[in-house]
Amino acid sequence: MRTPLVALSADIGRLREAFNGDIDKTRLLLLVSPTGPMCRQGASVIQTAVLDAIEDSSLRVYVVWVPVLPADQSAPAREACSLVPDERASNFWDAKGVLQRTFSCVLDLPSGCPAWDVYLAYPPGMRWGEEPPEPPYWQHQLGGLVVAPQLDGETLAAHVRLILASRQEEQRND
Numbered sequence: 001m002r003t004p005l006v007a008l009s010a011d012i013g014r015l016r017e018a019f020n021g022d023i024d025k026t027r028l029l030l031l032v033s034p035t036g037p038m039c040r041q042g043a044s045v046i047q048t049a050v051l052d053a054i055e056d057s058s059l060r061v062y063v064v065w066v067p068v069l070p071a072d073q074s075a076p077a078r079e080a081c082s083l084v085p086d087e088r089a090s091n092f093w094d095a096k097g098v099l100q101r102t103f104s105c106v107l108d109l110p111s112g113c114p115a116w117d118v119y120l121a122y123p124p125g126m127r128w129g130e131e132p133p134e135p136p137y138w139q140h141q142l143g144g145l146v147v148a149p150q151l152d153g154e155t156l157a158a159h160v161r162l163i164l165a166s167r168q169e170e171q172r173n174d
Helices: 011-020 039-050 074-083 100-107 153-173
Strands: 006-007 024-030 060-063 091-093 118-120 137-140
Touching: 006 039, 006 074, 011 060, 011 091, 024 100, 024 153, 039 060, 039 100, 060 074, 074 100, 091 153, 118 153, 137 153
Parallel strands: 006 091, 024 060, 060 091
Antiparallel strands: 024 118, 118 137
16 A cells, blocks of 8 residues: 655654644654665665564554755655555655754764664653654664664564554553
């Protein structure tokens, strides 16, 4: 099943609304290039290691295809949606690269380093206000960056399982 591609405006409001609309869910946010081989492989890792392995309806994934390489346009982004076809995933196209700059600051990346090929995990309850929240846990595939671990599907899936289990425990205690 292919999920539709939602074009984001410069204020990225539709993504913020989706994120906040799922405030009671565990959420993953990916910023990836639709034509970059490592990004495409990373998106596939999320599908196989996380979504295929975790059959929990309270998990949501937002895949934001961002323009990094010259070939990164809406048509390749539309095609790349097939890499994460799970019904819990939503695909967005950030034509202006707004989120690369925004998350560069949120993640405290080195000056001039745009946020792309990043995989951010959020527990339920975190809200996106004027700026996106800082993720409590994230991975990446950016060379030379040591502020977060390199993408490893099994480790990320284990972290997502911990968030989901923590939420289930909270619900039992309520």
